[in-house]
Amino acid sequence: MEPVVLGLIGCGNISDAYLAGAARSQAVTIKACADQQPAVAQAKAQAHDILALSVDDLLADPEIALVVNLTVPDAHVPVGLAVLAAGKHHYSEKPLGTTVAEARRLVEAAARQDRRLGCAPDTFLGGAHQAARRLVDEGAIGRPVGGTVAFMTAGMQGWHPNPDFFFQPGGGPVLDVGPYYVAALVNLFGPVRRVAAIASRAHDTRTIGSGPRAGETVPVAVPTHFNGALEFGNGANVSFIASWDVRRHAHNEIEIYGTEGSLIVPDPNFFGGNPRLSVDGGDWQDQPIDAHPFGAPNFTTGRGKRVANYRMIGVVDMACALRTGRPHRCDAAFALHALEVMEGLHVSAETGRHVAIESRCERPEPVPVGAGEGVFVA
Ligand SMILES: NC(=O)c1ccc[n+]([C@@H]2O[C@H](COP(=O)([O-])OP(=O)(O)OC[C@H]3O[C@@H](n4cnc5c(N)ncnc54)[C@H](O)[C@@H]3O)[C@@H](O)[C@H]2O)c1
Structure with missing residues (x-):
């Protein structure tokens, strides 16, 4: 199979993981x-032996x-609308958009242009989540009845050199980290029917902890501690805690x-x-997860922990799907549904009401099961 030729827009923190994933494929x-900062694109291109172009030329x-x-x-x-207008397929990092309304415009444009739309996260394609x-x-486990999500840390300002976007509308723990949890749960239980949440904010500013801006404070414009509940179409209801206001806890991520x-x-x-x-x-x-691809440790984190990090595999699945004509897994309907769930948690926290989720x-x-990306074309 001829490889699908990709262009990458946005050469920041996460781009190395995608470039490493592409190199393996x-x-x-x-x-x-x-990148909108040409010097950033230039440096990334040099490090990975690819071309640096302006966004328009790409x-x-x-x-x-x-x-x-x-x-x-x-x-x-x-950026996605410009990509689709240029006649190209589009895969973006999460979330699909910062609001359901703007994400719907992207979905409609993709349908009009007859181009595919994909969106991270792709972690639920990993061996652990497939097992x-x-x-x-x-x-x-029999008939699913419930569950818990507990994502809690002290926030992103400690390690990310430009953490501003995490604390602005479109950010916050639900929209930033929630996509992984919502995708994992929808992969297991199917779509969500309604949500509810209470939310608060422990700090009005955050202090950057690393990089050239260390010591600078950034404003916090969104709630940073959410206690939510998701009711799934299969009847299960799941507690959903997502927080950047917690120093330490002892819960499992998902039960x-x-x-x-x-x-x-x-x-x-x-x-x-x-x-x-x-x-x-x-x-x-x-x-055991050994029968599944994309689960074996292949990456050492900054803290020296060996983990499985196959980010990019959602793009690889989409590329294989393009070649064979089948649907891709990290698709727009899935990402839009996840976004509606996350937006619903925000709306519920603001209004004090349950929010019905309309998308399916x-x-x-x-x-x-099998080994490597060959499973996508078998
Ligand atoms: N950093 C992580 O560990 C991580 C992990 C998973 C997902 N993500 C997601 O990946 C995305 C990027 O995160 P990041 O941490 O790499 O951010 P970042 O701020 O490090 O990098 C973003 C890059 O995009 C460029 N950019 C912004 N707007 C642009 C535009 N209109 N046109 C061209 N370039 C533009 C910026 O100049 C910057 O170089 C986010 O959606 C984030 O949620 C990040």
């Missing part, structure tokens, strides 16, 4: 990158079929409960780890 090749390049948009959240839709999906589908058993689901920010199953109140048993999506097809 036979299905895609990155030809060029662009969009005008006829060889580039698919653009990966790694800009900040409030540029996802404007959990298989267990749920096989009835290992799900069914009539016959309980499952601890590994961190949805990554691809690996062993789900842990308890049947009928028995001991927790580690569940299919659960993405499970990733076949």
Whole structure:
């Protein structure tokens, strides 16, 4: 299969993970990158032996079929509309847009242009989450009844050199980190029917902890501690805590409960780890994930922890889908639904009311068992 030729717009913090993922893949090749800061694109291009172009020149390049948009959240839709207008397929980092209304404009433009729209996260394609999906589908926990999400840290200002966007509308823990959790849950349980939340904010400013702007404060314009609840169409309801106001806690990231058993689901920010199953109140048993691709550790974090990081695999799946004509898994309906859930948590916190979720999506097809990206074309 000829690789699909990609262009990358937005050469910041996360772009190295995508460039590393593309380098591992036979299905895609990155030809060029662009950034609104030309020097940033130039440095990235040099480090990865690709071209640095202006955004306009990248969009005008006829060889580039698919653009990966790694800009900040409030540029996802404007850049995406330009990509689609240039006749190219578009895959962006999460969230699909900062509001459901603007994301719908992107979805409509993709339909008009007959181009594909994809969106991160792709972590639910990882071995851990696919193994959990298989267990749920096989009835290992019985009929799903509930669950808990506990994502809590002290925030992004400590490590990110330009954390401003995390604390502006379109940011906050629900829109920034929530996508991983909502995607993991929708992959397991299907779409959400309604949501509710209470939210608060511990600090009005944050102090940047690293990089050239260390010591500078940035304003906080969004709530940073959410206590939410999601009711799924399958009848399960899940507690959803997302916070950047917590120094330490001792909860699992995701637990799900069914009539016959309980499952601890590994961190949805990554691809690996062993789900842990308890049947009928028995001991927790580690569940193997070796049969699934994209679960083996391949990356060492800044803290020296070995994790599975296959970011980009959603783009690879989309590229393979383009070649074979099948649907891609990280698709716009899935991402729009996740965004509506996250926006609904904000709206519920502001209004004090439950919010009905109108959009629906299919659960993405499970990733076949096997090794490597070959599973996407088998
Ligand atoms: N940093 C992470 O660990 C991480 C992890 C997963 C997902 N993400 C997501 O990836 C996206 C980017 O995050 P980041 O941390 O790399 O941000 P960043 O601020 O480090 O980089 C963003 C880059 O996009 C460029 N840019 C912004 N608007 C642009 C525009 N209109 N046209 C061209 N270039 C533009 C900026 O100049 C900057 O170089 C966000 O949506 C974020 O949620 C980040």
